[in-house]
Amino acid sequence: MFLKHIDLIKGLYYSKTASLNDLSIYTGRSIPYVTKGIADLMKLDIVKEVGIRASSGGRKPATYSLIADTGFIISVAMNQFLTRIVIVNMNNEFVGEVQEFELKLGDNKDAIHSLIACIKAVVVNSGLAQDKFLAIGITMPGFIDAFLGNNLSFLKVPDETLVTYIAKHAGLPVFIENDSTAIALAEQKFGLPIARNNSMIINLGWGVGLGMIINKEIFKGHSGFAGEFSHLPLHKNGKLCSCGKQGCLETEASLLAIEAKAAEGLKQGQVSSLLKYDTVSADNIIDEALKGDAFAIKIIAEAAYFIGQGLAILLHLMNPESIILSGKGSVIGKLWLSPIQQAMNEHCIPHLTTYTQLAVSNLGNNAQLLGGVTTVIENLYKLNPQANISEPT
Amino acid sequence: MFLKHIDLIKGLYYSKTASLNDLSIYTGRSIPYVTKGIADLMKLDIVKEVGIRASSGGRKPATYSLIADTGFIISVAMNQFLTRIVIVNMNNEFVGEVQEFELKLGDNKDAIHSLIACIKAVVVNSGLAQDKFLAIGITMPGFIDAFLGNNLSFLKVPDETLVTYIAKHAGLPVFIENDSTAIALAEQKFGLPIARNNSMIINLGWGVGLGMIINKEIFKGHSGFAGEFSHLPLHKNGKLCSCGKQGCLETEASLLAIEAKAAEGLKQGQVSSLLKYDTVSADNIIDEALKGDAFAIKIIAEAAYFIGQGLAILLHLMNPESIILSGKGSVIGKLWLSPIQQAMNEHCIPHLTTYTQLAVSNLGNNAQLLGGVTTVIENLYKLNPQANISEPT
DNA sequence: AAAACTTTTTATTTTTTTTAAAAAGTATGA
DNA sequence: TCATACTTTTTAAAAAAAATAAAAAGTTTT
Structure with missing residues (x-):
């Protein structure tokens, strides 16, 4: 039920604040449809009205935003030598500092366990309840099969995919994406x-x-x-x-x-x-x-x-x-x-x-971290199969 | 009204023969919608049922085709030295031979008038009534603005676009496209x-x-x-x-x-x-x-x-x-x-x-000619503003 | 040759969009 | 200043299209 009307949530996330008209254009759906959807989301305390916006002539539109602390996303940006992790709320704001961990990706059998330990540490230190986290978005170099959730170059695990392995140990859904692809996503949405x-x-x-x-x-x-x-x-x-x-x-x-x-x-x-x-x-x-x-x-x-x-x-x-x-x-x-x-x-x-x-x-040095968040947002529809969603074609 | 349900006509043109199910998949619309559309087109004598197709198990589907002589398209394929013209019916079959004309594109002030004369000759020699022709599709080298209907490299005309100029003299709608783009279109649809x-x-x-x-x-x-x-x-x-x-x-x-x-x-x-x-x-x-x-x-x-x-x-x-x-x-x-x-x-x-x-x-040497036809088919929705169309997004 | 399974077609219901109308503003000019 | 014309947003009613369910027409299996 949290995941009803994913496209509206996505639109609100990327634009931070939007009117019904904005959302209708963003989703490509009719105004009445959007109106009903936002009403539903407000009843669920996921969305709130944030005021009236100026107009260039004509009735001023009511604007809406996601409620910041409904959920949190963990973004993990890795490169060959350094892993950076941050928690992000539903208004796309960093919660606390970006944490840095030295973690060698190549030629390091223990990399996968170090990574899991880092993520766990960030979760625990945040003081937030586990069920407040939506998912983890990991971005890293290598040939990545984002659909299956595997990295063909680094962090190989036997008998299952990288994503299921980390998800099992961290207790949260995981999505991975190539670092350059993630950066492109971030630039498109926030750049x-x-x-x-x-x-x-x-x-x-x-x-x-x-x-x-x-x-x-x-x-x-x-x-x-x-x-x-x-x-x-x-x-x-x-x-x-x-x-x-x-x-x-x-x-x-x-x-x-x-x-x-x-x-x-x-x-x-x-x-x-x-x-x-x-x-x-x-x-x-x-x-x-x-x-x-x-x-x-x-x-x-x-x-x-x-x-x-x-x-x-x-x-x-x-x-x-x-x-x-x-x-x-x-x-x-x-x-x-x-x-x-x-x-x-x-x-x-x-x-x-x-x-x-x-x-x-x-976006400076934050592009990859924002790309990890975007990866999660784009995959939101996968989190709850019963959700009211129209899967991307 | 001839141009009702353009998407169905396009689907039938490219596949030659299709079932309701095929068309539903091609157009992305529901079976009932397609069923009604085809019924309309049959009443207008644009589409006919052509028989029952084999099935891999289950009821055999009825199949439909466009009626070949409902309309004709003139495809004009130009290169630097030679212009080839052919008439094509609604079953994508060449009507008569491909006609060849020596026509130098570069450094030839008279090229535009030669071209119009060639097109007129083909129309007259065909013996078909003028109103049987849908449009002319011209494909040629150069920087082409297909939207405005201009070629920035060749066949420049003063005060209006190339497309309106030829249309005026030939008495038919005209669409132009770059030769390589047209060939790509042909390969996609017929290759x-x-x-x-x-x-x-x-x-x-x-x-x-x-x-x-x-x-x-x-x-x-x-x-x-x-x-x-x-x-x-x-x-x-x-x-x-x-x-x-x-x-x-x-x-x-x-x-x-x-x-x-x-x-x-x-x-x-x-x-x-x-x-x-x-x-x-x-x-x-x-x-x-x-x-x-x-x-x-x-x-x-x-x-x-x-x-x-x-x-x-x-x-x-x-x-x-x-x-x-x-x-x-x-x-x-x-x-x-x-x-x-x-x-x-x-x-x-x-x-x-x-x-x-x-x-x-x-497709051999016919790719560009087929590309000219495809250019017309893809622009069919522009021919009749009152038509029941959903413009491409 | 009946049962089980496929695929297509038709009918019904539900969803979504389109259209129209109302509401809430802004700009303008007598 | 205050009615008029024009915008934009919101709500309501009608129409269109999709989704679902059921029926029809086959094929394959046992």
């Missing part, structure tokens, strides 16, 4: 308006991920592998990539490639404030670049130029409304922006670039 | 089943066109320029392309590039049956390659390899169900197939190629 319809979302991180929004929907391809931007065969540098091929974009443009280039440059006697570190990490390079170190800026710009070259190809094929730079690397967005734009201009048919906007995300 | 949902349709011709089918729909991008496969910046050969950039795929892989390479090779003393021609045309090369000439086969294979390299990129990004080789060049499909497959295997992450089928179209 810039130009990211809503046809947008390419770049996840600048240890690799270069891509999430595609085509005709207002995430596009994953026929078998779920679309958006392999990182492994576009663009270079003839002979460098071996983790995928087994040579010359992938990743070998020149990822944070890993940047680390390698920095080490090489310093060995060859480059003057740089990076010399003060024993071993140079990507975070060091980012820090020093932000402080203005010329060498750090130069190698970041180089990588950005290669990303721009890849984006030129994307532009020719997809003609998107926008390209959004998001993910971990978006914090240095301004450093990437101009070399990327430069490369795009050089390698594109002129009028293509004029129709596509290149922008840095406004 | 191999694997081309229906997520497919990349390559138009091998004077350029290398691409039509994308994503989630069962033609995808044209945010401003209609998606699918610029021909101008992917993949080569560092310094060759200037018609688009103004250097190193586009087209400079190595189009029929024009093949012509140039053949001339160059012959000048350098290559032994080949091509030597018997004064000037070597693409058609000559295709002919001799089909007859087994080693040199002709070699330069075609070279171009094919470059196309395969481009397709590898497409595969990484789109992960389609299939790639279909169509258009003029598909008649030598088998010659392209293996070098293209080879290049794809070399440049793709292994498991990507295993999920995508590469195939040659089964």
